[in-house]
Amino acid sequence: MELTRRDAIILGAGALVAAGLPLSASAAGEDLIAAFTGGAELGEGGITLTAPEIAENGNTVPIEVDAPGAAEIMVLALGNPTPPVATFKFGPLSASRAASTRIRLAGTQEVVAIAKMEDGTFAKASSTVKVTIGGCGG
Secondary structure (H helix, E strand, O other): OOOHHHHHHHHOOOOOOOOHHHHHHHHHHHHHHHHHHHOOOOOEEEOOOEEEEOOOOOEEEEEEEEEEEEEEEEEEEOOOOOOEEEEOOOOOOOOOOEEEEEEEEOOOEEEEEEEOOOOEEEEEEEEEEEEOOOOOOO
């Protein structure tokens, strides 16, 4: 195979696009958090995110979130092509403000949970999950 000038330009453009993808995914996550919180400051504590430290398969990674006194909990996988995973909403008569599910992770990345408390404050918890086999086509 002979590398032509056109092939070199296409490869270079593809490399530039690929290099910019993680930055846009991270920016998308920050934008989603800002939209959910309305720009309010995030506190620590009040929410617990339980995720495995190492996931052998990114297709089914179990997570649990628990935030007593939360009205909503948003879960994001910041390294995925589409970061939003789930938003759990709780009514005033909810006995437990906890949820568990299995999520798909494209690779090693940070999983973030943001809780909107009934008093209008926000709490954040995060966990880094190391994935040995990617789940989003990897």
